Amino acid sequence: MKAFLILEDGTVFEGTSIGSTREVISEIVFNTSMTGYLEVLTDPSYAGQAVVMTYPLIGNYGICYEDMESDRPWPDGYIVRELSRIPSNFRSEDTIQNFLEKYDIPGISGVDTRALTKILREKGTMNGMITTKQYDDLTDPIARMHAYTVTGVVKKTSCKEKYILPASDEFEKPIKKVALLDLGAKRNIARSLAKRGCEVTIYPCDTTAEEILASHPDGIMLSNGPGDPKENVEIIKEIRKLYESDVPIFAICLGHQLMALATGADTFKLKYGHRGGNHPVKDAETGRAIISSQNHGYAVDPKSLDPNIAIPAFTNVNDGTNEGLKYVGKNIFTVQYHPEACPGPQDSAYLFDRFINMMGGNN
Numbered sequence: 397m398k399a400f401l402i403l404e405d406g407t408v409f410e411g412t413s414i415g416s417t418r419e420v421i422s423e424i425v426f427n428t429s430m431t432g433y434l435e436v437l438t439d440p441s442y443a444g445q446a447v448v449m450t451y452p453l454i455g456n457y458g459i460c461y462e463d464m465e466s467d468r469p470w471p472d473g474y475i476v477r478e479l480s481r482i483p484s485n486f487r488s489e490d491t492i493q494n495f496l497e498k499y500d501i502p503g504i505s506g507v508d509t510r511a512l513t514k515i516l517r518e519k520g521t522m523n524g525m526i527t528t529k530q531y532d533d534l535t536d537p538i539a540r541m542h543a544y545t546v547t548g549v550v551k552k553t554s555c556k557e558k559y560i561l562p563a564s565d566e567f568e569k570p571i572k573k574v575a576l577l578d579l580g581a582k583r584n585i586a587r588s589l590a591k592r593g594c595e596v597t598i599y600p601c602d603t604t605a606e607e608i609l610a611s612h613p614d615g616i617m618l619s620n621g622p623g624d625p626k627e628n629v630e631i632i633k634e635i636r637k638l639y640e641s642d643v644p645i646f647a648i649c650l651g652h653q654l655m656a657l658a659t660g661a662d663t664f665k666l667k668y669g670h671r672g673g674n675h676p677v678k679d680a681e682t683g684r685a686i687i688s689s690q691n692h693g694y695a696v697d698p699k700s701l702d703p704n705i706a707i708p709a710f711t712n713v714n715d716g717t718n719e720g721l722k723y724v725g726k727n728i729f730t731v732q733y734h735p736e737a738c739p740g741p742q743d744s745a746y747l748f749d750r751f752i753n754m755m756g757g758n759n
């Protein structure tokens with residue numbers, strides 16, 4: 397069946413419908429990862445967005461449920477150049493087509509995703525519509541696209557009840573207990589800690605700081621998550637209380653942004669964000685640049701930082717934007733990118749070890 401991708405600026409791409417045939421409006425963002433499409437699809441930070449995959453062939457190694465980064469796919473739409481219909485992989489359990497259909501996610505294939513990405517890069521992220529309906533007049537769909545904003549997505553993607561991920565089997569008892577605030581967390585954050593001997597208690601996003609602190613964790617992790625960081629007014633208040641405690645904190649992506657907002661700094665929306673597996677970041681502590689996995693549309697404004705509270709500790713080598721902070725006089729550091737990888741390079745996995753050392757290491 398024919399499908400159309402209509403952008404807010406009136407550009408129309410024609411292609412073939414994949415997944416659900418439902419009409420959807422969402423924010424259109426592009427991801428440049430060459431592999432890891434399932435991890436991208438199941439990253440909760442894409443809730444409210446339709447993802448354009450710039451790599452031209454998607455689905456060739458199928459769907460391996462074990463590789464999912466959450467319980468389900470989260471983007472509201474999926475845009476590809478070519479969808480592989482016959483996955484070739486002994487681990488594969490399903491196809492993208494079935495996977496999208498099962499979760500009622502509309503998509504479109506046959507789109508010149510590189511031309512589309514150039515538009516998004518030049519004009520900035522915009523809203524768009526995926527539809528199987530042919531509109532003769534775009535006035536109404538464009539008005540609806542203008543009115544769309546990503547909202548309420550942290551609550552939607554966070555777990556509903558707290559649960560525990562035990563330390564990996566090779567540890568007789570956990571070396572540390574970590575409380576993870578799930579703002580729409582990717583699984584590999586908790587897994588990266590469990591693999592290093594931590595018992596991780598995962599809390600829903602509306603958990604109070606008092607409840608978390610009452611469990612006396614050795615450290616607190618704030619996860620990644622979808623949407624505009626500033627929308628999370630109540631969560632920011634709780635994070636302020638966590639900042640004021642003396643518990644070591646490590647935060648990733650949305651968690652990093654919320655800690656910055658909780659301590660008086662500001663965030664802003666990037667023109668088209670960073671989403672992919674090849675973003676170079678310099679770690680001021682080691683002086684080294686690593687290649688990172690990224691998925692963010694907002695960033696902390698370094699001009700808004702009070703140097704008595706937080707100082708830039710990680711910087712994007714491509715565009716100089718802030719990629720992480722170190723908090724003065726506190727055992728707190730935060731990153732805008734993804735040390736948990738999945739998808740993407742694992743160069744920054746050492747940050748989980750840095751966090752464990754901050755909690756007192758293996759003793």
Ligand SMILES: NC(=O)CC[C@H](N)C(=O)O
Nearest residue numbers: 620621623649650693694
């Ligand atoms: N991966 C994330 O945590 C993303 C954070 C935030 N939603 C942003 O787009 O900037």
